[in-house]
Amino acid sequence: EAQVTQNPRYLITVTGKKLTVTCSQNMNHEYMSWYRQDPGLGLRQIYYSMNVEVTDKGDVPEGYKVSRKEKRNFPLILESPSPNQTSLYFCASSSYTGQGTGEQYFGPGTRLTVT
């Protein structure tokens, strides 16, 4: 079954404790992206990657890191989480053609609380 998986689904942590949220897709998609969803703000793109070893900033990259060492994986790293990073995080993947990104397939989401 074609899918995007994220782990963990729920995470409560404390300020400053480094964490990683994993994202994996089995559709051989070139493009992967991370978003955060906050009430009234919709989804905001954190980072995206158009292929292995190619990453770029979205609209809200501060406080986050990513890497794309393999095509299927795109982990999101919070080196020193702060309470303002409490949010619902979604990973997504899509094919990438000459017309740009296609339909994005979203993971189930990771609800992060930073106290």
Place this chain on the structure above:
Amino acid sequence: AQSVSQHNHHVILSEAASLELGCNYSYGGTVNLFWYVQYPGQHLQLLLKYFSGDPLVKGIKGFEAEFIKSKFSFNLRKPSVQWSDTAEYFCAAADNQGGKLIFGQGTELSVKP
């Protein structure tokens, strides 16, 4: 600056009513446009997309959208909503050459049985 704006934050309709959700975008070049839906407690799913060609796009579950370039709009429509359409709807735009994707703030639709 690139942006996507959805006019309605919360829409309440009765079953069988017609729906139109507004979406306007501001982008420098050629854009790809999308509507996604998020049912309660679920992740986002694609309703429809526009890359080029016929500006009237049909999607799943009876939804359609019209791309009006002169108005920078991509409004979502459905002739007759059902209770099961209760969800949050997001409009999104992407540069057709890059990877940046911008979402609108979302519109919460509540359909009363």
